Amino acid sequence: MSGRATEIGLIRLLAVLAVVLALGFIGASGSQAAGGSLRVCADPDNMPFSNEEGEGFENKLAELIAEKLDTELDYVWFSEATGYVPNTMGQDACDLVMGYAQGTGLIDDTNPYYYTSYVLLYREDDPKLAGVDRLSDPRLKNKRIGLVARTPPASILAMHGLVANAKPFEIFAGESQSKAAADMVAEIAAGKLDAGLLWGPVGGYYARRSLVPLNVVPLVKESSGPSTIYGITMGVRPNDPQWKHKINKVIAENQGDINLILQSYDVPLMDPEGTLIELGAAER
Template sequence: MTEARLPINTDRVDLRRLTAGAALACATAALLATAPAVQAGEGKAGGRDAVRVCQDPNNLPFANDKEQGFENRIAELLGKYLGVPVTYFNYPQRFVFIRNTLRYKLPGEDYPCDVIIGLPVGFDQVAVTKPYYRSTYAMIFAQGKGLDDVNSVDDFLALGPERLSKLRIGLYDKSPVSQWMDRHNLVDQGVPYQTINVAMDHYVGDIIDKDLAGGKLDVAIVWGPVAGYYASKFNPPMKVVPMKSEPGIQFDFAFGMGIRRGEPEWKAQLEGFLDTHEAEIAEILKAYHVPLVEGEPKVVSN
């Protein structure tokens, strides 16, 4: 895989705040190494010499510059399908991501990348394919710390005012969690974190790795794929309880692939890939402990 970098500045897409291993590596490699699979990619690239992916270099479980995220695994699968290599253009999401990646173009030069592997359906800065997964925010907490009887959001709310009042609940600002905390009289228990953190070593899971694991928080409520992935890193694993959308508060979002507008053939190629690789993608998501929500995807507006 190759990498490109660009020193610039786009409409920020820090979506995963709202927004693991390769357990499947052998099975997926065996499937894709067959002659029919390679042949299936012939002619599907549409003149492209590579799948050029826009990504954040430090954004596990989604992606990183070591190609360890589930979006990296899906990109590899896409490259095999199209019969071309995968390259990455790395740029931090918190620094105006879209304008500096997918839509950035110098005179006389090509775009640095052509697809963002994960964007919410309905995101209006780009064209988004049909969804390939739908997840939800999730509550995460350590086992053996007094919350082992909590298996659902209803269980959590049924703990009663005395127990709830003693909890420190971490959440990112500008997320639906803030509204949910207010609705259920938990504002005083909230420990807010900035959605936009410009520290170069910041990553989406540090609220779990550092403050939750370190005892500064009792509970965190974050985007589900983040909760599921980082929960699995502990022994015993932390407990993950999916949030459920309520009237006026949407926790679950469907994600597809993002491309520039006006590229219908490229979109059709990507959706053809999604149609024919549902099972493989589902296995990748399972390996990264992504909590999935069934049913019709909802549309999120900016």
């Protein structure tokens, strides 16, 4: 929303807003990776995006980029839960923010390296919701639906009069978005909720690890309200077109491998128009 709005959706957008206000982005930099290595901003505990053990998909993407640039990989760890992202300018800056929502204009960004959306989750064995693929479906009336407060699907639920029975999941200070996602998925699996709304990378990752099979339905058919589909880029330092071009070139030349990494973490991938990219399509 990790990937950053974030879920990176709105959450990562708010994080970037906070850093711009807090740090002011003052400084200068060159077009080479700092200190002869690729310095990447990443959260040490925010699966499936990243963690300190290098198990997230953003860790794997950072490793791929460092390999293609023939350089060492170093991390600048930060917690998204604090609302801060390290500076991309100055002597101690990092070179990349791995997940950054396209078009915020707050720092520079690369071309999108994937598109994804918010998703609707419900149990595969629930015949009352079978085939539901949009929030305007009347079968969602009076259903108990989990949502993350202040995200785009919450606004769409309100437009369709579905908030009376909805359960908001707040992301509190010091907690990652992943905890709220895991809690929501557990309640859907247990039957405490009929359905849930999550940012695609998080929803797909935790749903596929549920002991109770869940449907993961990308919200790509919404005709009103805020967008549910976002292009995710990498944040780069501004006023450094050579560095941005270099990263864009790595993305373009390795898009197939990037897609395979994302799909291995159950990230729902799509093109900018919302058409799903099938598993393994990157190889064709």
